[in-house]
Amino acid sequence: MAYSDKVVDHFNNPRNMGSFKKDEDGVGTGMVGAPECGDVMKLQIKVQNDTIVDAKFKTFGCGSAIASSSLATEWLKGKTLEEAQKIKNTDIVQELNLPPVKIHCSVLAEDAIKAALADYHKKSDAK
Amino acid sequence: MKLPIFLDNHSTSPMDPRVLETMLPYFTEKFGNAASRNHAFGWAAEEAIDTARKQIAKLINADAKEIVFTSGATESDNLAIKGVLEMYKEKGSHIITAVTEHRAVLDTVKTLEAKGLATVTLLQVDKQGMVNPEDVRNAITDKTVLISVMLANNEIGSINPIKQIGKIAKEKGVLFHCDATQGVGKIPVDVQDMGIDLMSFSAHKIYGPKGIGALYVRKKNPRVRIAAQMDGGGHERGMRSGTLAVPLIVGFGKACEICGQEMAAESVRLTKMRDRLQSAIMGALEETYLNGHPTNRLPGNLNISFAYVEGESLLMGMKDIALSSGSACTSATLEPSYVLRALGVGTELAHSSIRFGLGRFNTDEEIDYTIKKVIEVVTKLREMSPLYEMAKDGVDLKTVQWAAH
Numbered sequence A: 001m002a003y004s005d006k007v008v009d010h011f012n013n014p015r016n017m018g019s020f021k022k023d024e025d026g027v028g029t030g031m032v033g034a035p036e037c038g039d040v041m042k043l044q045i046k047v048q049n050d051t052i053v054d055a056k057f058k059t060f061g062c063g064s065a066i067a068s069s070s071l072a073t074e075w076l077k078g079k080t081l082e083e084a085q086k087i088k089n090t091d092i093v094q095e096l097n098l099p100p101v102k103i104h105c106s107v108l109a110e111d112a113i114k115a116a117l118a119d120y121h122k123k124s125d126a127k
Numbered sequence B: 001m002k003l004p005i006f007l008d009n010h011s012t013s014p015m016d017p018r019v020l021e022t023m024l025p026y027f028t029e030k031f032g033n034a035a036s037r038n039h040a041f042g043w044a045a046e047e048a049i050d051t052a053r054k055q056i057a058k059l060i061n062a063d064a065k066e067i068v069f070t071s072g073a074t075e076s077d078n079l080a081i082k083g084v085l086e087m088y089k090e091k092g093s094h095i096i097t098a099v100t101e102h103r104a105v106l107d108t109v110k111t112l113e114a115k116g117l118a119t120v121t122l123l124q125v126d127k128q129g130m131v132n133p134e135d136v137r138n139a140i141t142d143k144t145v146l147i148s149v150m151l152a153n154n155e156i157g158s159i160n161p162i163k164q165i166g167k168i169a170k171e172k173g174v175l176f177h178c179d180a181t182q183g184v185g186k187i188p189v190d191v192q193d194m195g196i197d198l199m200s201f202s203a204h205k206i207y208g209p210k211g212i213g214a215l216y217v218r219k220k221n222p223r224v225r226i227a228a229q230m231d232g233g234g235h236e237r238g239m240r241s242g243t244l245a246v247p248l249i250v251g252f253g254k255a256c257e258i259c260g261q262e263m264a265a266e267s268v269r270l271t272k273m274r275d276r277l278q279s280a281i282m283g284a285l286e287e288t289y290l291n292g293h294p295t296n297r298l299p300g301n302l303n304i305s306f307a308y309v310e311g312e313s314l315l316m317g318m319k320d321i322a323l324s325s326g327s328a329c330t331s332a333t334l335e336p337s338y339v340l341r342a343l344g345v346g347t348e349l350a351h352s353s354i355r356f357g358l359g360r361f362n363t364d365e366e367i368d369y370t371i372k373k374v375i376e377v378v379t380k381l382r383e384m385s386p387l388y389e390m391a392k393d394g395v396d397l398k399t400v401q402w403a404a405h
Helices: A005-012 A063-076 A081-085 A089-096 A100-126 B017-023 B040-060 B073-087 B103-114 B133-139 B162-172 B246-284 B311-317 B338-342 B347-351 B364-383 B386-392
Strands: A027-034 A039-048 A051-060 B067-070 B094-098 B119-123 B144-148 B175-179 B198-202 B213-217 B288-290 B301-306 B353-357
Touching: A005 A063, A005 A089, A005 B311, A027 A100, A039 A063, A039 A100, A039 B386, A051 A063, A051 A081, A051 B386, A063 A089, A063 A100, A063 B311, A081 A100, A089 A100, B017 B246, B040 B067, B040 B213, B040 B246, B067 B073, B073 B103, B073 B144, B073 B175, B073 B198, B073 B213, B094 B103, B103 B119, B119 B133, B133 B162, B144 B162, B162 B175, B246 B288, B246 B301, B246 B364, B311 B353, B311 B364, B338 B347, B347 B353
Parallel strands: B094 B119, B094 B144, B144 B175, B175 B198
Antiparallel strands: A027 A039, A039 A051, B067 B213, B198 B213, B288 B301, B301 B353
16 A cells, blocks of 8 residues: 555645644634544644634544644635535545545544534633 | 665565575476476476475474475465364364464464364463463363464564473373464474474565475374365375475575574574664653563564554654554554554554564664664654643543544
8 A cells, every 4th residue: 555645745744733822712622533543633723703724733643644634734724614614524535545444534634623613612602 | 775674574574595596497497397206307396395395394303204385374374273173073173272373373263163163262361472381281171182372473573482382282182283484494493392293384484485385294293194275186295285386495495494504693683683773762762662572582573662653654754664563554454453452552552563573684774774763753753643742741641531433
């Protein structure tokens, strides 16, 4: 199973890898997966006026998982919350040329996006 | 130093050029069928086979007549287990083996059990992957026809107490099969001293060609009989029909001869390189765990779990070094290594494991390069890891509620 060029690129040059400061305003955090499964993704979005102005990720997982979450942060930046909700795992599969055995990595990335959005909504509703 | 570097010698090994050289005449010049008794082509092939049989038998202290050629260790395992079961079915159909055996053994006994042809006792191993001889003794019943325990494990390199198990098997009158694929040619193997009745091994793990293996079948004390699984012309004294692969066998023989001559010095050299690799990596990085026995292991084997980092991404980061991992992502079935699980290594650490397999053609320069790369990639991936971040923040990962999908 040779890795696709795009997966390798994201792995070698991950986009937006890191974390926002703990007390930073307007941040939604989604943490999905489990260590026993070999896949954990943490995806964070920074929102201003219902638009995602910045995103960050950290991932424990294979190259395809890292690429999926890195790509997700790339796509999230500049989208509105509504647009972000529409990102599908199949888009990620297509963009990265993921083989069937790696499709679940894209599903996890989509879950992470939705979890981050849900977390943001929870926090902003609470205010 | 050429890239990529091959450090996966437990999966296979590069052929020794000396082995290749001895094989070449048997492809286009001395290409006869060893079973052709009536002409010079056949006689030349037969002579080459005889020589190879002696070379192979010498490495394990057996008699040349006790070597049966097969297509590889997998076939040898199948032949030993199914062959004994069929032949000794009057006595019983109970088999004892261990959870860390190679799939060639585990799958074979599982299939037999599913077909109702055998009952199987799967022994557990200790935290370092060793089978306890007393567990073997306690599992034996009067219906037991075979014990099958491997010499050394392909993933973690731990070497089992074969001699003690052989003694118990002899005491109890049960045949003892040993899958010695990873050990033959690397550590001393003596079928007499170890009390082994059947033994599987193959050429491509010891710098020989792929596609050829052997099953040692004891002829004396006791005389072991097995039912053939490949029927046909009655080759190999009726135990395995099929035209002998002369060039491959010649290579196998030569590979064994070289191992016999070079094993002592080679194992010292490999142990030193492996130990250097181990202490450099584990000294530079925190939260690294050795899998398998610390000292009683194959000279070239190293298996380390790197907490908070997943195995396949590690391999990807070290793309110019050939290694393997116990991570689920690297297996065809998406299951993490069952060997590591059997040690009680948590699935998380199983996903984070890397197996290094040093061999005859690895150099110190390659080890230096590997040390540097491992430290670099693990560090980079830990920066990228949410688990590492949480651990550094003092979160006890065992208490977290994960949202697995």
